Amino acid sequence: MAYTASPTPAGPIGTQYCVCKVELSVCGQNLLDRDVTSKSDPFCVLFMEVNGKWVELDRTETAVNNLNPAFSKKFIVDYHFEEVQKLKFALFDQDKSSMQLYEHDFLGEFSCTLGMLGSCSRSLLPNGEEGGLTWPSCCLTVNRLLENHCVTHTVLPQDLFGKSDPFLEFYKPGDDGKWMLVHRTEVIKYTLDPVWKPFTVPLVSLCDGDIEKLIKVMCYDYDSDGGHDFIGEFQTSVARMCEAQDAFPVSAITRDFSFLDYILGGCQLMFTVGIDFTASNGNPRDPSSLHYINPMGTNEYLSAIWAVGQIIQDYDSDKMFPALGFGAQLPPDWKVKCSGGPHV
Structure with a gap:
């Protein structure tokens, strides 16, 4: 798949100033042929998950009578580093002039996060079974756009x-x-x-x-x-x-590097967790403790690890996240350790 972003305005730093636009390009090879007397007329639809529901963002043009389309229409999406942005690319064979997708033949779909596209190589080649249909060979390329x-x-x-x-x-x-x-x-x-x-x-x-x-x-x-x-x-x-x-x-041609430029250039982020196991945090059986082992959910530590790790994991190639602890009583002597190596 393949993004124009205004220069960051002066003023207080907030999430609204950490957004850039990305451009997603789509092309396909050996698509399913759903027509009888001619070849499929494919077009691609981009969806984003919003509040648990898939919302259509945009569509490409239709490639007439073509099983190997290179769509000129690009998808422009706001890229938020601090969010998990779930995307779905669906291909259809246009049969009518209707805007209703159920009136067109479904060819296949692929789901991923925008972070995955930005952190992997320039292109992604999804293959597999989606919705009972084999996703055709499709290249997804991501680029960052700048107005200047x-x-x-x-x-x-x-x-x-x-x-x-x-x-x-x-x-x-x-x-x-x-x-x-x-x-x-x-x-x-x-x-x-x-x-x-x-x-x-x-x-x-x-x-x-x-x-x-x-x-x-x-x-x-x-x-x-x-x-x-x-x-x-x-x-x-x-x-x-x-x-x-x-x-x-x-x-005029200028250069303005952003976080995404570094990610597209091969930069990776590593996620390491450090946990304080000392008794000052309270008894893990006490609901008021940050270490409380809640049978109905997660404690404050797990919630924080989950919220941060869910974002960072897309930018770490080996998906290994060291967990370090200190102040714990470890076997066999059960003495309190002031520092230590991985416990998880």
């Missing part, structure tokens, strides 16, 4: 197309060496001199923040049945476009 870290492209008219319906697709090379769709323009109907609307693409989405990285631009003649005719292609880079300001007006 983007590039605007304006394509000038070219007398190359004849009477066609041209549109452009912009690609960047993925980690696997394959070209990944970044942006698709609108279609200009029946023209010799197409002029596409100016558009903005975050630099991290366009070239992973590397202005020397090659970008491939492909031009097609649109066909309603999905069989678009190839017209031509060329390769360039943001650096080259910056040098040709008359042809490619580009906004």
Whole structure:
């Protein structure tokens, strides 16, 4: 899967200032074919769990007659480091113009947390059984977007197309060496001199923040049945476009590192617990003690460990969390230990 965020405003620090926007990109391979006389027309729907219920956030465009779609529509989501944000990606085969999902054929779904997407490698390849159906091979890529870290492209008219319906697709090379769709323009109907609307693409989405990285631009003649005719292609880079300001007006490029930038760069967090077992905390059988062993729930220590650990676990690769204690009476001599190693 693959995020624009305003610079952090001046003022008191709070959770509202620790939010950035992320962009989730989706592409699929070998999707289920639910049509009889043609191939499936897939689209992807993103859900987020809110108060225990799945709420639809957005949908991609429909890829007509295509079992290997690369959706140009990106999902933009607010990323909160301190929260567990549960996401679900569901694929459907469009059969009608209805917005009701039950009127379209279900192809498969995949659930994860936003933290998992940010902390794993750039892409996630889910496979398995979901809802009785096999989830197809699907690449999910996550990127962070910045309003002051983007590039605007304006394509000038070219007398190359004849009477066609041209549109452009912009690609960047993925980690696997394959070209990944970044942006698709609108279609200009029946023209010799197409002029596409100016558009903005975050630099991290366009070239992973590397202005020397090659970008491939492909031009097609649109066909309603999905069989678009190839017209031509060329390769360039943001650096080259910056040098040709008359042809490619580009906004200022700056860099503003955030917590998520470090996570996407490979930084991990380790979670270690230290617990005071001394008698000053009270008898564990006494409900007033922080160490109270509550048969009906958790004590204050367990609640704190659970709340923090549930967030941190997505950013720790080995999922091992050392638990250290001091002030405990340990066998075989049962003497109070002022400090010690792992007890859990």
